[in-house]
Amino acid sequence: MISAEKVLFNSVQKALQELYNINATDIIFQKTRKEFEGDFTLVTFPYIKETKKSPEQVGQDIGTYLEKNEKQVADFNIVKGFLNISLSNDFWLSYFNSVKDCTTIGMKDANSSGRTVMVEYASPNTNKPLHLGHIRNLLLGYSVANILKANGHKVIKVSIVNDRGIHICKSMLAWKKWGNNETPESSGMKGDHLVGKYYVLFDKEYKKQIEELVGAGKKKEEAEKLALLMLECQDMLLKWEAGDKATVDLWKMMNGWVYEGFAVTYKTVGVDFDKTYYESNTYILGKEIIQEGLAKNIFYRKENGSVAIDLTNEGLDEKIVLRSDGTSVYITQDIGTAIERFKEFPALKQLIYTVGNEQDYHFKVLFKILNKLGYDWAKECYHLSYGMVELPEGKMKSREGTVVDADDLLKEMFDTAEETTKDLGKVAEFTEAELQELYATIGSGALKYFMLKVDPKKKMLFNPKESIDFNGNTGPFIQYTHARIKSVLRKADVKFDAFFATVEFNSLEKEIIKWIYDFKGVVEESGKTFSPSLIANYVYEITKTFNRFYHEYSILKEEDENIKLFRLQLAKASAQTIANAMNLLGIPVPEKM
RNA sequence: GGUCCUAUAGCUCAGUUGGAUAGAGCACAGGUUUUCUAAACCUGCGGCCCUUGGUUCGAAUCCAAGUGGGACUACCA
Structure with missing residues (x-):
């Protein structure tokens, strides 16, 4: 069905044309703030110059026009330069009817945009386990991939593993020296x-050696x-x-672990x-x-034989792209890998790298x-x-042991979920396997929501001493609301x-319908x-709005059958x-918790 | 030195292309359940939106300068 904004746009455009002979193409509506009556608000200040009328008068003119000529407009009011417009119940009801049984509310059909996007994320080193920083990366990359799919794009999720180089050799060497053939088993x-x-052991021993050398009079x-x-x-x-076979075998074995x-x-x-x-395969590229x-004279060879590009005109510096001995630097393989990927996937339109802001x-x-390569x-x-x-206390530093390990943190979250769930005692009939799944759902839900609700580009603070909350603006709160609705539906x-x-419908019911209506736009915006x-x-x-509604009105005990059915459907x-x-x-959201 | 990011309640964060009296959660104080799951709901407390100037009908939001915090500026990855 045609969107509310489109209906209003067309009508207001006509109104401006007929009332003032203004040809406007950029008419914008905002949601009416909740302290005022109305669904959408038109700000009338932009039209006071041309019309030589007061903002209130412009609002009055347009409002009257809309009420008379647009059947979807039920009412309007004016506060200073703000024209608050209420759409008809019919509009909201027919919108609601159009989505009430839809399982894909807010989402576009798979692959409907015809656009293919690759999302790279994770990109770990193979010399140490994942930590909290990686978790933010994983959650962001995975979520953005989902969001792009919901916008109708075809998404290819990829990871590039940094499995070679000096830092990998460090853990290999330490294991060889002091490992006594220790294995995961x-x-x-x-x-x-x-x-x-x-890897940590190497660093420790290495530091000892440095100290000894410094003690013997060497510079650091x-x-x-x-x-x-x-x-x-x-x-x-x-x-x-x-x-070398022995080295490669050791490398393969440890990377396998x-x-x-x-x-x-x-x-x-x-x-x-x-x-x-794997970088061991891609580092040659480029x-x-x-x-x-x-x-093509995009790069130039320096006197010492290295190859560089001058980006000073772009506000950047000179960048080496090949060492004087002819070997690659990191960006060489990034150039090569990007080009390879577009060859490998000819339909690819966009490449997204989920990587920290450093x-x-x-x-x-x-x-x-x-770009310069054409x-x-x-x-x-x-x-x-x-x-x-x-x-x-600041940035996590793996060498100083201040990293928050990913596996430990997840375990802690699951344990907290278990504790809370047991305290509340609402899921007595769950099997052990179901319980474990529930703890994981709630525990990871708390962690994921905690990390994803923050704007990606901002740094975020994590305090291990104050464990992540399960009340208020949290994952479990939202999961709980979902479970509560499902419980009501089961009992219907x-x-x-x-x-x-x-x-x-009452004002809270209408508010919920409007929130549902908004979802589609939010998905689009987050995709962009x-x-x-x-x-x-x-x-x-x-979720908050629904909880208010839930508290104020009964669904199952509503006596008016029509309203009861409607509320059930609204809850669904x-x-x-x-x-x-x-x-x-x-x-994930649980059916019960 | 240069480039980029960032600054909003005691704490953690929202604030769609500039719009109405700047919002949540936590914390703190109080209240709500014989009624659909109280991981909930309601009330209160809490603000020089870092500073100063500019743009305009209007700025937390845009521009400029400054201050605090952070990152980057390798023939490292």
Whole structure:
């Protein structure tokens, strides 16, 4: 059906034309604030110059015109320069009838936009387990992928694993030296944690060596390069690059442990990928492109033989794209990988990188280079940049042991959910398996909502001492509301799928219908801005409104049969909208809790 | 030095392209259940929207300068 905004736009445009001979194309309506009567508000200040009338008079003119000529407009009032318009009950009712049984409220049909988008997220290193910062990344990437799907795009979720390089060799070397063939099986440790243990061990021993060297009179920078462990590590990297069998086998074995560990964490968080890239395969990419760019004079060779690009005209600096020994730097492979992906998926229109904001500069440079190389899709590349997760004492530092481990945190959340659930004692008939699932649903719901409700680009604070709340503006609050609605629906002793020809709804019921109506626009907006927080804030608002309604009116005990049926249907549609919104955030909603 | 991000209640955060008296949650004080799940609902308390100037009918929002916080500016990844 035609949207309310479109109806109003057409009518107001005609009104301005007929009343004042103004041809307006940019008429904007906002939601009427709740302290005033009305559904949509037109601000009349913009028209006072041309009409030479007061804002109130303009409002009066347009309002009267609408009331007379637009049958969907039921009423209007004017407060200063604000024309508040109420649409007819018929409009809202017919809207409600059109969505009340729809399971896809607010969402567009799959692949209806004809646009294919790749979302890269996760991108871990294989030398340590995932931490809280990765969780923000996972949640954002996964949620944005969902939101883009809900906007009708085809989405390819990918991860690129940083599985090679000096830092990987560190944990390998430490394990070789001091590991005594320890395995995940023998130690009972999750693979990624085991490898992380040796990464930390390396750093500890390495620091000792540096101190010794400094004690012997070396400068710190010198000591860092001369330390035996570092030399051994570099030797190992050379062996790896030369394909030395023992080294490669060790690398494969330890990376295998890490992947098993990551897989568990991904599953617990509830995220997945359509394809995984490995840097050990992609780090070669990009070199030929540099040669082509040299030929086209986009890059230039410096005196020492390295290749660079001058971006000073763009407000950036000179950037090296190939070392003097001909080897790649990081951006070389990023250039190559991006080009590969567009070749691999010819329908691809956009590439989204979910990476922390410390790499803002890197991506600016990358996109600029791709643009200069002549790829017109470069302008569609987008860095989904997000702020760091900080602890009360500041940034997390893996070496200082102040990281919040992802697995530990999830476990804690599940435990808290279990504790709270047991305290409340509402799910006595659940089986053990159902209980475990419920704890995971609520615990991860709390964590996910906590992280996703914050605007991605802002840094966020996480205080481990104050565990994440389950009351108020939280995931469990929304999940609870959903479960409560479902409980009412289960208890309904009547069929309630009728079409409602006439219902006089009260102001809270109307407010809920309007919230449901708004969902579609919120999905669109969050898709355009890659912002799950809009969905999170929206779902909180509709949930709060429903709870007010629930408290003030009874559904099952309503005596007027027609109103009872309508309320049941309204509850059902609310639950569906809440579930859909939460689903976009990657948060499941329980039937009971 | 340069570039970018950020600043809103005691704390954590909202505030769609500029619009009405700036909103939530937590915390704090009080109230609501023989009635559909109280993980809920209601009331109260709480603000120089960092500062100063500018743009205009109108600025938390846009522009400029400054201040505080953060990130980046590698032949690291």
